[in-house]
Amino acid sequence: MPYNFTPTYCSTNTLTFYTPTYLMTNVTNLSYGTWTSQLVGPYQFQYVDTFVPQPRPVYSHEDFLERERLAQHAREQAALHQEKTRVARFRARSLLLEVLDDHQRREYDEHKRFHVRGSRGRRYCVVADDRVGVVANVNVVDEAGKVLAVLCAHPSGLPLEDSWTAQKLALECDEELFLATANVHRGAVPALVAA
Amino acid sequence: MRVTTLVAETTARDVPEGRHVIAVLDQSGDTRLVWDPENRDDVKTAKKMFDDLKAKGYVAYAVEQKEARGKVVTKFDPAAQKLIMTPPLRGG
Numbered sequence: 513m514p515y516n517f518t519p520t521y522c523s524t525n526t527l528t529f530y531t532p533t534y535l536m537t538n539v540t541n542l543s544y545g546t547w548t549s550q551l552v553g554p555y556q557f558q559y560v561d562t563f564v565p566q567p568r569p570v571y572s573h574e575d576f577l578e579r580e581r582l583a584q585h586a587r588e589q590a591a592l593h594q595e596k597t598r599v600a601r602f603r604a605r606s607l608l609l610e611v612l613d614d615h616q617r618r619e620y621d622e623h624k625r626f627h628v629r630g631s632r633g634r635r636y637c638v639v640a641d642d643r644v645g646v647v648a649n650v651n652v653v654d655e656a657g658k659v660l661a662v663l664c665a666h667p668s669g670l671p672l673e674d675s676w677t678a679q680k681l682a683l684e685c686d687e688e689l690f691l692a693t694a695n696v697h698r699g700a701v702p703a704l705v706a707a
Numbered sequence: 708m709r710v711t712t713l714v715a716e717t718t719a720r721d722v723p724e725g726r727h728v729i730a731v732l733d734q735s736g737d738t739r740l741v742w743d744p745e746n747r748d749d750v751k752t753a754k755k756m757f758d759d760l761k762a763k764g765y766v767a768y769a770v771e772q773k774e775a776r777g778k779v780v781t782k783f784d785p786a787a788q789k790l791i792m793t794p795p796l797r798g799g
Contacts, residue, residue, distance in 0.1 A: 693797065
């Protein structure tokens with residue numbers, strides 16, 4: 513038998529629900545069932561929640577073993593994915609260190625960032641930090657290090673280090689294309705043109 | 708610094724003397740095709756891989772082994788010792 517819980521209204525805009533716990537105690541098994549919400553009035557909050565109890569499922573020992581087997585499989589898949597990710601990031605880091613020069617490598621090791629001189633002469637700071645990732649991690653900086661703009665452009669579906677490699681190569685080799693692709697999170701495009 | 712040493716060893720092991728390499732950035736870090744510029748079949752395979760990826764929008768950079776700064780490559784160049792191909796950038 514369905515149980516209807518009708519909310520109490522203070523006005524059309526303000527609504528107060530009471531929790532019908534005394535009704536819920538009468539329901540033999542609230543853990544198994546389906547809640548539905550039905551609009552019953554002209555106002556947007558005038559609805560009735562209905563709970564339809566269903567019989568509690570009975571699990572056999574075979575069901576338990578099957579669920580345990582599936583859980584174990586999920587744990588193994590998660591561990592495999594974690595290991596693949598670890599190896600991928602090690603390979604990506606190796607490639608990143610190959611394309612960085614000595615100064616950039618030192619900056620990356622010590623400060624989790626490196627500076628890049630663009631093909632058009634602008635200076636950029638690529639923040640290569642796990643906590644920042646690849647979103648809005650490219651700063652346009654002046655010679656004193658002041659941030660003029662924050663840009664975001666990156667390939668998708670790659671380990672972080674690969675994305676930083678792609679950003680570094682794009683800035684050094686085709687700065688204009690990078691600027692045309694990037695979204696400007698702080699600063700403005702005219703500032704970039706003037707820089 | 709320890710990691711840098713490891714990288715040098717890995718690089719030396721992966722790319723033998725006189726071979727060229729195309730590194731394609733992907734989910735596994737990078738997939739490398741090491742090929743012999745003297746071997747016609749190898750050159751053909753490398754060119755096909757290069758053209759296929761370019762058709763998908765990848766950008767190719769020629770990076771010399773001893774020079775960090777690279778350049779954009781639009782056509783396959785068998786003389787390029789090391790090519791890095793990256794998926795296209797997207798504004799985020």
